[in-house]
Amino acid sequence: xxxxxxxxxxxxxxxxxxxxxxxxxxxxxxxxxxxxxxxxxxxxxxxxxxxxxxxxxxxxxxxxxxxxxxxxxxxxxxxxxxxxxxxxxxxxxxxxxxxxxxxxxxxxxxxxxxxxxxxxxxxxxxxxxxxxxxxxxxxxxxxxxxxxxxxxxxxxxxxxxxxxxxxxxxxxxxxxxxxxxxxxxxxxxxxxxxxxxxxxxxxxxxxxxxxxxxxxxxxxxxxxxxxxxxxxxxxxxxxxxxxxxxxxxxxxxxxxxxxxxxxxxxxxxxxxxxxxxxxxxxxxxxxx
Amino acid sequence: xxxxxxxxxxxxxxxxxxxxxxxxxxxxxxxxxxxxxxxxxxxxxxxxxxxxxxxxxxxxxxxxxxxxxxxxxxxxxxxxxxxxxxxxxxxxxxxxxxxxxxxxxxxxxxxxxxxxxxxxxxxxxxxxxxxxxxxxxxxxxxxxxxxxxxxxxxxxxxxxxxxxxxxxxxxxxxxxxxxxxxxxxxxxxxxxxxxxxxxxxxxxxxxxxxxxxxxxxxxxxxxxxxxxxxxxxxxxxxxxxxxxxxxxxxxxxxxxxxxxxxxxxxxxxxxxxxxxxx
Numbered sequence: 001x002x003x004x005x006x007x008x009x010x011x012x013x014x015x016x017x018x019x020x021x022x023x024x025x026x027x028x029x030x031x032x033x034x035x036x037x038x039x040x041x042x043x044x045x046x047x048x049x050x051x052x053x054x055x056x057x058x059x060x061x062x063x064x065x066x067x068x069x070x071x072x073x074x075x076x077x078x079x080x081x082x083x084x085x086x087x088x089x090x091x092x093x094x095x096x097x098x099x100x101x102x103x104x105x106x107x108x109x110x111x112x113x114x115x116x117x118x119x120x121x122x123x124x125x126x127x128x129x130x131x132x133x134x135x136x137x138x139x140x141x142x143x144x145x146x147x148x149x150x151x152x153x154x155x156x157x158x159x160x161x162x163x164x165x166x167x168x169x170x171x172x173x174x175x176x177x178x179x180x181x182x183x184x185x186x187x188x189x190x191x192x193x194x195x196x197x198x199x200x201x202x203x204x205x206x207x208x209x210x211x212x213x214x215x216x217x218x219x220x221x222x223x224x225x226x227x228x229x230x231x232x233x234x235x236x237x238x239x240x241x242x243x244x245x246x247x248x249x250x251x252x253x254x255x256x257x258x259x260x261x262x263x264x265x266x267x268x269x270x271x272x273x274x275x276x277x278x279x280x281x282x283x284x285x286x287x288x
Numbered sequence: 289x290x291x292x293x294x295x296x297x298x299x300x301x302x303x304x305x306x307x308x309x310x311x312x313x314x315x316x317x318x319x320x321x322x323x324x325x326x327x328x329x330x331x332x333x334x335x336x337x338x339x340x341x342x343x344x345x346x347x348x349x350x351x352x353x354x355x356x357x358x359x360x361x362x363x364x365x366x367x368x369x370x371x372x373x374x375x376x377x378x379x380x381x382x383x384x385x386x387x388x389x390x391x392x393x394x395x396x397x398x399x400x401x402x403x404x405x406x407x408x409x410x411x412x413x414x415x416x417x418x419x420x421x422x423x424x425x426x427x428x429x430x431x432x433x434x435x436x437x438x439x440x441x442x443x444x445x446x447x448x449x450x451x452x453x454x455x456x457x458x459x460x461x462x463x464x465x466x467x468x469x470x471x472x473x474x475x476x477x478x479x480x481x482x483x484x485x486x487x488x489x490x491x492x493x494x495x496x497x498x499x500x501x502x503x504x505x506x507x508x509x510x511x512x513x514x515x516x517x518x519x520x521x522x523x524x525x526x527x528x529x530x531x532x533x534x535x536x537x538x539x540x541x542x543x544x545x546x547x548x549x550x551x552x553x554x555x556x557x558x559x560x561x562x563x564x565x566x
Contacts, residue, residue: 002385002389002470002471003385003386003388003389003390003391004385004389004391005385006381006382006384006385006389007381007382007385007386007391007397009377009378009381009382010378010379010381010382010441010445011382011397011400013374013378013434013437013438013441014400014401014404014438014441014442015400016434016438017412017416017434017435017437017438018403018404018407018412018438019400019403019404020419021412021415021416021419022403022407022411022412022415024415024418024419025411025414025415028414028415028418035418080310083306084306084307084310087303087306087307088307090303091303091304091307099307099311101549101552102311102314102315103310103311103314104548104552104555105314105318105545105548106314106318108495108499108541108544108545108548109499109540109541109544109545110498110499110500110501110515110516110540110541110544111499111501111516112499112501112516112517112519112520112523112540113321113516113519113537113540113541115523116321116519116523116533116534116537117317117318117320117321117537118317119523119528120320120321120324120530120534121317121320125333125335126332126333126335126337128316128320128337131335131336131337161313161314161317166559169556169559169560170559170560173556173560218406221408222408222409222410224409224410224501224502225501225502225516228501228520229520229523242408243408243409243410246410246414247410247413247502250410250414250417251417251506256414256418259414260411260414260415263408263410263411263414264411266408266410266411267406267407267408267411270406270408271406274406278402
C-alpha cells in the first residue's frame, strides 16, 4: 500500500494534466467545436476533422514542412554532433573540456531567446549573414526569412545551433564507453580512419544514436517555439509546422475541434515514426 | 613515412580549424545579442557591425526599471522554483515507490510515463486551455506550474530509478535489519546517496521550466507571463525594439547559463544517463 501511496502524487498530476486533457482532446476532435462562440461543443461530426486535414492544402503543407524540418534539423545536428564529438576526443583533455563547456551554452538557452538572436542574425539590413554575403557578393542568392524557399532552411539552422550541443554531449559520453582496445586492434590490422569510424564507432554507438534520434527527432517533429518567433509559419506557409498549424487553427481561428484533430494526427505520426525506436532505447527496461 | 607525417599534420590543423569554426559559430550569435544589449540605438543600427562602442545601460533601464521585465523575471522565478520543487519532490517519492515495493502495475504505470513524455505540448495545451478556462483557472501561475511539473515528472522518475538501481541493495537491507522501517531507511540511507541524482533532476527541471514557452504564453496573462512569453510579445510586434529585447534576452539566458556552468557535472550526467546506460 505504501508503494502506491508514494506513487500517487506524481501520477495524480500526470493523470490530471496529461491523460485527462488527452481524452478530452480525443472527444473534442470529433465535434465541430468552435471555442469562444458560446455554443458549447457544436455538432458531432465523427472523423470529418481528421479527413478534412488530409484534404486541406494548408494541412498537407504543414505535414510536408514538419517532415522536411525534421530531416534537415536532425541530419544537421547529428552530423555536426558526430564530427565535433569525435574531434573533441582527439584534443588534449583540458582544451577538450573547455571547448565542451563553451559549445554547451546554446543548449541551455530558451528557444524564444534563440529565435530572437537569430532574427537579428538574419536581419536583411543589419544581420551578420547578409553582411557576410554582401562582402563576398553573393547577397542576391540568399533569401533569408522572407522568401519561401529559404525560410525553412534558416529556421532549421537556428535549431541546429541550439541542439547540436546535446548531440555532442551524448555522443561524447557514448564514445567514452567504446573500449580503446578495439581501435588498437584495428590499427594492427591496418584499418584507416574512415574504416574505423564505419566499422567500430558507428556500431558501438548504435544504441546511443537510436536514443538521440528518438529524443531529438521527436522534438524536431513537435517544433513550435523557434518557428513561432522567427517566422510564425510564414512566408506563404513555408515554415508551417504541424504544431504551429494546430496552434493557429485553435487559438487564432478558434477551430478547436479541428486543431485537436491536427494535434492528435501529429501524435499518431510521432508514435509511428519513433515508436519502434523506443524498443532499442533504454528507459523502460530500467524498471525491475 | 614522410608522406604519412604530412598527412598527419594536415589532419591536425584541419581538426583545430573545424573546432575553431564551431566555436565561432557558437559564440558569434551570443556575442551579438549581448553587445547589442549595451548599445545605443544608433550603434545597433549602424553598418558594418560595430565591435567598439560606448556602452550604455539604458536598454536595461528601459526593460527593467521603466519597463515591466522585473515583474516577468519574478514570475519566471516563481514558476521555475515551484514546479521544480513539485516535480523533483514527487519524482523522488515515486522512484522510491517503484524500486522498493513490489508493485503489480509497474508496466502500465511506466507506459503512462512514456505516453506523457511523448505527447506534443500542443496536444495537451488545446484541451487543457478549454478545461482551465471553464474552471476559471487561466491567467495565474497555476497553469504553467502544473504543466511544467507534469512534463518534468517522467524524466525525473526515470533518472532517479536508474540511480537507485545502481546503489547497492545491501545498504538498504542492512538498514532494515538494524530495525529501520522502509521509510526511515529511505530518509536516512537512500536520500543522502541520491543527492547527486537529485541535483541533476533539479537543474534539468529548472532549465526546462525557465525556458518553456507555449504553456507559459497561453495559460497566463499579461501580469503572469514568464520571461520567454514576455519576450515573444516584444518580437511579435512589427518593429522590434532590439535594444530593449536584447537586454531582456541577456537577462533571460544569464541565470540558466550560469547555473548550468556551475552544475555542469550534474547537467551532463542527467542528460546522458538515459542515453548511454543499459
